[in-house]
Amino acid sequence: MSNASMEALQPSLQPQPGAPDNWKRFFTFSTDHKVIGIQYIVTAFVFFLFAGLLAMVMRGELLTPEADLVDRTVYNGLFTMHGTLMLFMWTFPMLNGLANYLVPLMIGARDMAFPRLNAAAFWLVPVFGVILTASFFVPGGPSQSGWWAYPPVSLQNPTGNLINGQSLWILAVALSGISSIMGAVNIVTTIFRMRAPGMGWFKMPVFCWTVLAAQLIQLFGLPALTAGAVMLLFDLTVGTSFFNPELGGDPVLYQHFFWFYSHPAVYVIILPIFGVFSEIFPVYARKPLFGYPVVAVSSLVITGLSGIVWVHHMFASGTPGWMRMLFMFTTMTISIPTGIKVFAWVATVWGGKIRLNTPMLFALGGLIMWVFAGITGIMLASAPFDIHVNNTYFVVGHFHYVIYGAVVMGFYAAIYHWFPKMTGRMYYEGLGKLHFVLTFIGANLNFFPMHPAGLMGMPRRVASYDPEFAFWNVLASLGGFLLGVSTIPFLLNMLSSWARGPEAGDNPWRAIGLEWLVSSPPPHENFDEIPVVVSRPYGYGSDEPLIANASEKE
Amino acid sequence: MFYQRWFKQRWILVVIGLAIADTLLSIWIGQQSYRWLPPQASAESMLVDDLFCLMTTIGSLIFFGVVGTLIYSMIFQRAPKYDTSDGPPIEGNLKLEVIWTVVPSIVIVGVAFASYQTYDGMKILGDIGPKALGMATANAAPMTTEVVKTDPIEVRARQWAWEFYYPEQAVSSTELHLPVNQRANLKLSSEDVLHGFFVPAFRIKQDIIPGREIDFEFTPIREGRYRLRDSDYSGTYFAANQSVVVVESEADYQDWLAIAAAQSPTPAQNRAYREYQRSRQNPNGGGWATVEPAAPPVVNYASSDEESYE
Numbered sequence: 001m002s003n004a005s006m007e008a009l010q011p012s013l014q015p016q017p018g019a020p021d022n023w024k025r026f027f028t029f030s031t032d033h034k035v036i037g038i039q040y041i042v043t044a045f046v047f048f049l050f051a052g053l054l055a056m057v058m059r060g061e062l063l064t065p066e067a068d069l070v071d072r073t074v075y076n077g078l079f080t081m082h083g084t085l086m087l088f089m090w091t092f093p094m095l096n097g098l099a100n101y102l103v104p105l106m107i108g109a110r111d112m113a114f115p116r117l118n119a120a121a122f123w124l125v126p127v128f129g130v131i132l133t134a135s136f137f138v139p140g141g142p143s144q145s146g147w148w149a150y151p152p153v154s155l156q157n158p159t160g161n162l163i164n165g166q167s168l169w170i171l172a173v174a175l176s177g178i179s180s181i182m183g184a185v186n187i188v189t190t191i192f193r194m195r196a197p198g199m200g201w202f203k204m205p206v207f208c209w210t211v212l213a214a215q216l217i218q219l220f221g222l223p224a225l226t227a228g229a230v231m232l233l234f235d236l237t238v239g240t241s242f243f244n245p246e247l248g249g250d251p252v253l254y255q256h257f258f259w260f261y262s263h264p265a266v267y268v269i270i271l272p273i274f275g276v277f278s279e280i281f282p283v284y285a286r287k288p289l290f291g292y293p294v295v296a297v298s299s300l301v302i303t304g305l306s307g308i309v310w311v312h313h314m315f316a317s318g319t320p321g322w323m324r325m326l327f328m329f330t331t332m333t334i335s336i337p338t339g340i341k342v343f344a345w346v347a348t349v350w351g352g353k354i355r356l357n358t359p360m361l362f363a364l365g366g367l368i369m370w371v372f373a374g375i376t377g378i379m380l381a382s383a384p385f386d387i388h389v390n391n392t393y394f395v396v397g398h399f400h401y402v403i404y405g406a407v408v409m410g411f412y413a414a415i416y417h418w419f420p421k422m423t424g425r426m427y428y429e430g431l432g433k434l435h436f437v438l439t440f441i442g443a444n445l446n447f448f449p450m451h452p453a454g455l456m457g458m459p460r461r462v463a464s465y466d467p468e469f470a471f472w473n474v475l476a477s478l479g480g481f482l483l484g485v486s487t488i489p490f491l492l493n494m495l496s497s498w499a500r501g502p503e504a505g506d507n508p509w510r511a512i513g514l515e516w517l518v519s520s521p522p523p524h525e526n527f528d529e530i531p532v533v534v535s536r537p538y539g540y541g542s543d544e545p546l547i548a549n550a551s552e553k554e
Numbered sequence: 555m556f557y558q559r560w561f562k563q564r565w566i567l568v569v570i571g572l573a574i575a576d577t578l579l580s581i582w583i584g585q586q587s588y589r590w591l592p593p594q595a596s597a598e599s600m601l602v603d604d605l606f607c608l609m610t611t612i613g614s615l616i617f618f619g620v621v622g623t624l625i626y627s628m629i630f631q632r633a634p635k636y637d638t639s640d641g642p643p644i645e646g647n648l649k650l651e652v653i654w655t656v657v658p659s660i661v662i663v664g665v666a667f668a669s670y671q672t673y674d675g676m677k678i679l680g681d682i683g684p685k686a687l688g689m690a691t692a693n694a695a696p697m698t699t700e701v702v703k704t705d706p707i708e709v710r711a712r713q714w715a716w717e718f719y720y721p722e723q724a725v726s727s728t729e730l731h732l733p734v735n736q737r738a739n740l741k742l743s744s745e746d747v748l749h750g751f752f753v754p755a756f757r758i759k760q761d762i763i764p765g766r767e768i769d770f771e772f773t774p775i776r777e778g779r780y781r782l783r784d785s786d787y788s789g790t791y792f793a794a795n796q797s798v799v800v801v802e803s804e805a806d807y808q809d810w811l812a813i814a815a816a817q818s819p820t821p822a823q824n825r826a827y828r829e830y831q832r833s834r835q836n837p838n839g840g841g842w843a844t845v846e847p848a849a850p851p852v853v854n855y856a857s858s859d860e861e862s863y864e
Contacts, residue, residue, distance in 0.1 A: 072841065074840060077842065144789070152747040152748070245764040287641040288645045290646055290647075325682060328666060332662045333662070335662055346627075353641045387602075388754070455591050457755075457783065459785050459793075461787045466781065
């Protein structure tokens with residue numbers, strides 16, 4: 001597209017608040033990675049709020065043991081769409097947004113390797129978002145088979161229509177896969193080919209390492225999921241029998257296809273958040289990242305191991321004992337590189353000069369919840385114990401400690417940390433801290449009670465339950481509503497700060513990193529002159545300059 | 555010099571003291587873990603609970619160690635308000651990094667080994683050896699079984715009812731009766747979609763795969779009525795697909811079989827079917843189209859108080 005005429009009119013193409021006309025750029029096919037990054041993040045956050053609202057209706061239903069607030073079919077549609085939207089419309093696009101915004105700035109590139117591919121990948125997101133949302137309005141409602149879409153339930157089509165919630169669901173997931181592959185090719189190429197001179201692998205910030213590790217998973221994993229989805233679509237629409245047992249198909253085969261991608265997908269989600277933690281702790285503790293090379297490489301170790309653990313989702317499924325034992329051992333090994341990272345973050349914080357700004361609070365809160373999730377994760381890796389809690393609320397609790405406790409908290413940490421860079425404005429610290437307190441209490445109140453409920457034997461995905469689970473469910477519901485409330489100070493803070501927050505300056509945190517050397521918001525194409533990197537990242541406490549041509553920078 | 559050494563020693567003592575406190579706290583929490591679980595009604599549950607206690611103890615040790623350290627930093631290592639200086643530029647410590655790689659690796663191998671032992675002791679699918687699940691295989695009797703092996707009880711799952719069939723007596727029932735302290739042998743099958751056979755008090759679970767017959771076994775050790783739940787999501791009335799397992803003495807079990815065999819088959823109560831009929835009478839209930847539930851199972855023995863269980 002031609003930006004020449006706009007460039008002549010405006011000195012900076014980064015949209016500025018107060019200049020209404022250039023807000024339009026966020027609604028156009030922009031190829032600027034920074035615009036695309038914000039497009040991703042804002043779109044994803046809208047769906048986060050929507051899918052969160054679905055969850056709050058579910059928590060309303062679960063306030064009482066009986067299925068009384070919504071019909072059972074509606075409840076089943078709600079949890080299916082909650083899971084699907086949160087994963088495909090919130091976590092993946094949100095993390096792609098962070099990667100899009102930060103990676104080129106952090107490695108000293110002017111843009112992504114393929115700017116148009118980048119924009120095309122983004123614009124698929126609202127397309128499948130609309131398809132998923134529209135599935136609420138087709139006869140029979142949205143998919144009700146859970147976000148795993150296990151056949152044969154996902155092949156049962158009570159409406160008899162070709163266009164139904166399930167087929168739209170598969171279409172949306174397939175499009176999401178295409179978008180993610182396009183994004184992954186772009187990000188991996190960018191990191192391999194476009195690093196600034198001097199930025200060897202071990203001078204690259206850990207966020208870029210983790211994004212690379214995550215996107216490599218997309219490249220090897222998504223083909224399996226896409227193949228499974230296509231076969232499922234054929235079974236559903238044209239009557240093939242890959243997975244349909246009535247016609248000789250094998251429903252367990254689908255589970256292998258699904259989890260071969262969807263377990264690694266959890267690492268696609270968590271790895272960039274490890275990157276965020278690794279960026280934030282050094283800044284607010286004023287110390288270098290402890291054991292940087294090991295932390296960086298352990299991301300790739302996690303990538304490798306993530307490909308050989310998927311059967312732990314199937315410990316109670318149609319799997320023989322030897323397979324359960326084999327995957328139990330592989331799954332447990334993944335805790336070692338993860339543990340190394342946790343200890344490295346603790347050692348980074350230890351003995352530092354700590355500032356508990358909002359980003360640091362969210363990162364520390366996220367780390368604490370992650371440690372809890374990691375421990376329940378090792379428990380779940382143990383096949384004999386997993387057999388008891390498999391498909392119970394214990395798993396739901398564990399998963400939400402990962403995905404809300406670590407990922408959403410990490411996302412908030414990242415947004416507060418880079419908000420001044422993205423907008424040139426400073427957020428309001430008081431509102432940020434209020435947001436943290438509400439989120440931390442709400443998340444623990446919502447997700448901790450799921451563990452005892454699961455240990456007692458409450459299955460996941462139930463619209464009604466036995467009265468003995470009521471106590472924990474009431475607590476969880478209160479936490480869920482509190483989480484809904486917690487987004488209010490965040491939205492208020494972001495909107496008002498972006499519009500009229502105080503000027504932030506280029507580097508309000510005195511952080512070290514290429515992204516903090518450019519103006520806030522960064523100019524189009526980021527760097528007038530590509531910097532030459534001479535030091536490792538995280539040089540806190542030492543006086544060595546990060547780049548060679550520092551004197552020439554403004 | 556003296557003060558420095560004294561200070562250093564005191565620091566070590568404090569750390570050792572905290573480590574001991576963490577250990578004691580973790581052991582206490584581990585002991586509590588038994589109380590978070592349903593009653594131990596099967597031999598398998600005792601194995602699983604011991605394993606859970608072990609993992610809870612180790613997990614607590616790690617959690618309080620890591621989080622305690624972080625919270626200490628957050629409270630006592632804050633930068634003074636106008637102090638803009640940096641902390642010490644420590645980039646790593648090889649010895650420390652080796653320790654926190656090797657020690658957790660050993661712990662993990664230990665937990666994995668304990669888990670293997672536990673699973674091997676449960677033998678819910680027979681021996682661990684590589685055999686294809688659900689295929690016709692000669693089933694070696696586990697060592698724990700002392701009685702003569704009978705034909706397995708057939709567990710038939712469907713949307714949304716449980717039916718249990720005792721082939722030797724030709725008895726069908728909507729609740730599962732088992733004699734106490736005997737190895738229970740079940741044959742799990744599904745007529746439509748995935749279901750899950752889950753009895754929390756037994757700590758056992760097995761997905762039921764349509765198109766396969768899965769041999770499943772365990773040993774109930776405590777008399778009582780226990781909840782049986784469908785654990786693998788099976789569609790609209792999934793949550794309502796529950797039943798009861800009755801564990802009773804051998805004599806009571808035989809009596810029950812005789813009584814049931816004498817009764818002629820009648821349709822049982824079925825919650826999914828009942829709810830579905832009610833929703834058809836009231837089409838404005840706000841629901842979407844659903845798979846129609848199967849008719850209530852016609853059985854010799856229909857459970858009368860499905861909601862009573864421990």
